Amino acid sequence: MQKQRLLYFGIGLALIFILFSYLRKDAQRLHHIQGQTMGTIIYNVKYVAKEVDGLDQKISDELVALNQSLSTYIPDSEISILNKEGVFDFKSEFFLPVLKSSKEIHENTDGTFDPSIGPLVQAWGFGPDKQIPLLDSAQVDSLKSITGFDKVKFNEDSISLPANFQIDFSAIAKGYAVDIVSELLEENGINNYLVEIGGEVRCRGVNDEEKSWSLGIEDPTVSQDQQRLMAIVRLKNKALATSGNYRNYYEKEGKIYAHIIDPRTGYTANHSLLSASVFASDCMSADAYATAFMVLGLERSKQLISVHNLDALLIYRSANGSIESFVSEGIRPFLEMNKAKGN
Secondary structure: OOHHHHHHHHHHHHHHHHHHHHHHHHHHOOOEEEEEEEOEEEEEEEEOOOOOOOHHHHHHHHHHHHHHHHHHOOOHHHHHHHHHOOOOOHHHHHHHHHHHHHHHHHHHHOOOOOOHHHHHEEEOOOOOOOOOOOOOOHHHHHHHHOOOOHOOOOOOEEEEOOOOOOOOHHHHHHHHHHHHHHHHHHHHOOOEEEEEEEEEEEEOOOOOOOOOEEEEEEEOOOOOOOOEEEEEEEOOOOOEEEEEEOOEEEEEOEEEEEEEEOOOOEEEEOOEEEEEEEEEOHHHHHHHHHHHHHHHHHHHHHHHHHOOEEEEEEEEEOOOOEEEEEEEOHHHHEEEEEOEEOO
16 A cells, blocks of 8 residues: 555656646747838847737737837828927827937937938938939038937927927837837746847847857848858847948949948048947947947947947958957957957
């Protein structure tokens, strides 16, 4: 009788162990949601948890609401109404946070992150029209007079623009969208996830193998068709955004014009920096700083990295023409270079 009881007890323990293992495996299963936003941009959401019913629709609805607030391509969006009328009382929860973040980073980057430079971007041939101009100094000065984010006034309830001003958050829209989706996941009890929208990424926790999320950073010296990786990074509880001038440019009269505009001069930025991958706690900040670094160039970007608690991988062309990299100390242990010498 004693042996029979021990046998039943052992079988019971085995069944409990099997059931626990099954439930744990189900709880840790990797789920993948994919969709489209901001016109043609693909988003990918991966999370490790029990499946959340209706999460794909919640994500889609949140991104639709975000676009209705901040997309300049939607005629009746909040930002389109603001740009048309010059004043606007906030309706959604999205507008004020992006304004506050833009103001802070504008001030932190010597004015090089500036959501008001749309007229200059358009005039230099990088807007929707894609017309290739050759501007003289008088035209540039005239356009600069209707830019400058420090001239934009807002409070907790509303915003007003100077005459003929327009603002456009496209430089940080993807990063902001990544943060919005990440916060939605956390509100639904998900603590292990990766959110990627148009190449901008935010991770939390671990993947389904209980390891940090592994991401590739593109080589800026090859065409988009080749898609060779410059580095692989392992991320946990971090966001990553990359900006570069290596693909969106044109040549006119023997001179290269990159799509990165320096708001301080009104001209396209011209320096050795090819791409800036910035790591921060939130993706909107990473996105904005990556844009600013592509204006500031290598040395000033390195200074700001240490001042503002950031990490970065900066790819640049040296004086002798070789491709080099700068990797900040905080991210160095988690980054493996495939090409270029870190320093």
